[in-house]
Amino acid sequence: MRAFAPIAVAVGLLAAVPLITASNVVLNFLVVALLTALVGQGWNLLGGYGGQYSFGHAAFFGTGAYVTAILQVRYGVNAWLGFVIGIAAGAAVGTFIGALSFRSGLKGSYFALVTLAFAEVLRIIASVAPITGAGVGTLIKLDLRPEALQFQSRVPFYWIILGLVAVSLLIIRIIQDSRFGAYLVALRENEDAAKALGVNTTLVKLGAMTVSAAIAAAGGCFYAQYFLFLDAGIAYGPWISIEALLAPIVGGIGTVFGPLIGSLVIKTLGELTKLVAGDAPGLDLVIYGCVLILIVAFAPNGVAGLLLKARRCFAVLKSLRSEQPHG
Amino acid sequence: MVEALIRVDGVSKRFGGLLAVDNVSLSIQSGRITALIGPNGAGKTTLFAMISGFLTPSAGRIYHRGEEITGVPPYRLARRGIARTFQIVRPFAGLTVRENIAIGAHLSRRARADALDAATEIAHLVGLVEFLDKPAASLTVAARKRLELARALATGPTLLLLDEVLAGLNPTELAAMVPTIRAIADRGITILMIEHVMQAVMSLAQHVYVLAEGRILTEGSPQIVVGDARVIEAYLGQGAAARLAAAGAVNV
Numbered sequence: 001m002r003a004f005a006p007i008a009v010a011v012g013l014l015a016a017v018p019l020i021t022a023s024n025v026v027l028n029f030l031v032v033a034l035l036t037a038l039v040g041q042g043w044n045l046l047g048g049y050g051g052q053y054s055f056g057h058a059a060f061f062g063t064g065a066y067v068t069a070i071l072q073v074r075y076g077v078n079a080w081l082g083f084v085i086g087i088a089a090g091a092a093v094g095t096f097i098g099a100l101s102f103r104s105g106l107k108g109s110y111f112a113l114v115t116l117a118f119a120e121v122l123r124i125i126a127s128v129a130p131i132t133g134a135g136v137g138t139l140i141k142l143d144l145r146p147e148a149l150q151f152q153s154r155v156p157f158y159w160i161i162l163g164l165v166a167v168s169l170l171i172i173r174i175i176q177d178s179r180f181g182a183y184l185v186a187l188r189e190n191e192d193a194a195k196a197l198g199v200n201t202t203l204v205k206l207g208a209m210t211v212s213a214a215i216a217a218a219g220g221c222f223y224a225q226y227f228l229f230l231d232a233g234i235a236y237g238p239w240i241s242i243e244a245l246l247a248p249i250v251g252g253i254g255t256v257f258g259p260l261i262g263s264l265v266i267k268t269l270g271e272l273t274k275l276v277a278g279d280a281p282g283l284d285l286v287i288y289g290c291v292l293i294l295i296v297a298f299a300p301n302g303v304a305g306l307l308l309k310a311r312r313c314f315a316v317l318k319s320l321r322s323e324q325p326h327g
Numbered sequence: 328m329v330e331a332l333i334r335v336d337g338v339s340k341r342f343g344g345l346l347a348v349d350n351v352s353l354s355i356q357s358g359r360i361t362a363l364i365g366p367n368g369a370g371k372t373t374l375f376a377m378i379s380g381f382l383t384p385s386a387g388r389i390y391h392r393g394e395e396i397t398g399v400p401p402y403r404l405a406r407r408g409i410a411r412t413f414q415i416v417r418p419f420a421g422l423t424v425r426e427n428i429a430i431g432a433h434l435s436r437r438a439r440a441d442a443l444d445a446a447t448e449i450a451h452l453v454g455l456v457e458f459l460d461k462p463a464a465s466l467t468v469a470a471r472k473r474l475e476l477a478r479a480l481a482t483g484p485t486l487l488l489l490d491e492v493l494a495g496l497n498p499t500e501l502a503a504m505v506p507t508i509r510a511i512a513d514r515g516i517t518i519l520m521i522e523h524v525m526q527a528v529m530s531l532a533q534h535v536y537v538l539a540e541g542r543i544l545t546e547g548s549p550q551i552v553v554g555d556a557r558v559i560e561a562y563l564g565q566g567a568a569a570r571l572a573a574a575g576a577v578n579v
Contacts, residue, residue: 179433179442186430189419196379196413198405198434198482 040247040259042215051188056115062235064217090217098209137231252304338387431481
């Protein structure tokens with residue numbers, strides 16, 4: 001149980017926020033940050049632990065979002081059920097893309113390009129297909145009832161996204177301590193060596209991709225319910241693929257808390273730069289970009305890596321101090 | 328005759344215009360240490376890669392306990408009890424030694440704790456105990472070779488394919504490694520080793536195959552093989568055996 005204590009503490013702290021403030025600005029900020037953390041956690045399993053860098057997590061996010069929305073709008077399916085089916089559909093897309101790429105042995109940048117291509121193809125299809133509303137987009141009817149997974153206040157949404165993030169943290173933590181997780185890290189470090197030790201690397205990668213896609217799709221489903229509007233650029237656009245990989249990279253790739261820390265840092269940074277830049281158009285993005293470059297250049301292991309380093313320095317300092325002769 | 332543990336039957340491997348392995352047949356008997364020697368570029372590692380499933384032969388068949396395993400992927404062979412090491416060591420650099428060995432141990436142990444415990448046990452056997460919590464990236468060459476051995480052993484193999492585990496070791500490290508390999512064989516694990524260090528081959532192997540230019544040149548006990556004029560010539564060039572004999576250097 002000790003392994004789960006940090007997760008309990010982090011989720012507990014975040015859960016206390018609505019008790020302290022009712023500010024919609026704060027809650028909205030946190031909802032968006034947690035959404036990024038969730039999608040980033042999906043990417044982190046495949047990219048951080050498995051070393052398979054996807055550039056197209058939008059494919060799963062968008063599928064989750066569209067399936068949730070279209071089932072409600074066109075087929076009258078209950079939103080909660082739509083949410084679950086959306087996650088399953090995203091996972092299925094992950095399995096499909098994974099089966100195609102891993103069976104043909106795609107690695108590194110080739111894998112990244114293929115995932116990007118799939119996301120782009122889906123985006124283009126969604127922008128012309130009648131079922132997605134093509135250029136007009138899909139609007140979910142306002143129906144502020146819990147049964148329809150819509151709420152008057154932002155607080156319930158906050159609980160839901162926090163719950164999803166908590167589940168994703170638990171999933172990653174459990175995987176980290178399992179044989180599946182050990183195999184995933186092994187194939188990241190050296191695929192041939194893993195094969196020689198009896199690891200069916202294709203199957204392990206496929207499993208990671210499926211779970212990864214399911215987590216990203218959950219983010220998409222939530223997005224649809226929270227904003228009630230989708231178009232091809234939102235659902236399948238490159239923005240979400242980039243956010244998905246940025247959060248874990250900034251926070252600490254291949255760590256349980258990396259995506260959460262990373263998304264909080266990125267989103268805070270985004271808001272701060274907006275304050276600093278004031279009205280100058282685009283200046284906030286310039287500052288934002290520069291800070292990101294600095295993080296990647298000087299903290300390649302992300303914020304989690306920096307914290308670890310700081311803790312080691314602190315321990316060294318402490319031991320030096322205690323060794324000093326007295327008097 | 329007893330069925331060989333591994334039987335290689337007329338296997339060839341072609342890379343474009345290069346015939347790396349040419350119609351090779353050999354058999355590995357259970358409970359023995361068999362060595363595969365030969366000059367550089369003879370095709371030893373290619374043959375190894377085919378037996379361990381990393382390469383598919385262009386022609387010929389390979390049998391394990393009488394069942395054909397030609398083209399069976401490495402992870403399946405590992406589950407059948409065939410484990411290999413790599414000549415160019417491939418540690419999981421970001422993991423500790425314990426975690427590295429545990430990956431092998433996971434083959435027969437699902438629980439993380441069991442695998443980590445088994446890793447500690449294996450580390451005792453190959454002399455890596457002091458490094459258990461060190462990152463694999465920090466190990467010396469000799470320790471990395473031992474790690475290769477440890478990981479392969481952790482899968483619980485009946486056949487261990489060792490690709491030059493002694494190469495690059497200094498005389499002290501060499502002297503320490505030979506008993507380790509013998510201890511593994513004493514546990515009943517059959518070993519096929521590619522090796523250049525003849526001194527070790529002479530003291531460890533019961534049977535030697537000599538590969539040169541992709542073909543089996545000769546086979547037999549180590550003492551007979553090293554006295555073979557063709558073997559000397561394969562290593563030192565044509566006429567070398569005669570010159571050596573004339574110079575009185577060959578005094579078997």
